[in-house]
Amino acid sequence: MKIKQLGRTGLKVSEICLGTMTFGNQADQQTAFSIMDVADRAGVTFFDTADVYPLGADPEQRGSTEEIVGHWLHERHARQRIVLATKCAGAMGSGPNDVG
Numbered sequence: 001m002k003i004k005q006l007g008r009t010g011l012k013v014s015e016i017c018l019g020t021m022t023f024g025n026q027a028d029q030q031t032a033f034s035i036m037d038v039a040d041r042a043g044v045t046f047f048d049t050a051d052v053y054p055l056g057a058d059p060e061q062r063g064s065t066e067e068i069v070g071h072w073l074h075e076r077h078a079r080q081r082i083v084l085a086t087k088c089a090g091a092m093g094s095g096p097n098d099v100g
Contacts, residue, residue, distance in 0.1 A: 001043030006083075013046035013083045020047060024064030025054035032068045033075075040076065046083050052090030062092050 002015040018039045023032035036047070053065035066086070073079045091099040 001045075003045070011083060014044045016042075016044050017046040017048050017085070018044050020049045020065050020069055021053045021055045022065075023049075023054055023068045024061055025057040027054075029068050029071070033072050036069070036072050037076075040078065040082075045081055046085065048085045050087040050090060051092055052087075059093065 003012050004015050005011070006013050016039075018036065020032070020036075023029075023035075027035065039047075047069060049066050049069050051066060052062050054061060057064070069084070073082060073084075089099070
């Protein structure tokens, strides 16, 4: 796996980033863990998530992707080797402070 510098930062990440937007809806926790295991073994050190994931899920499921990724990072003792990118601008609910 090629490792590259991320922009102008000193951070180095794998050239491939694993998107996790289906974890918790289309991919249950067991499937998501299997996907992350394969990516980890292949040298992928860059995972992407968002607070509104999984896409296409019911509103009460929002955030479950980050929970699954967090459980995997904890169980695999992977927090020191995985760079986790996230986004936080999507609507998490209907309240005035549930977006942005």
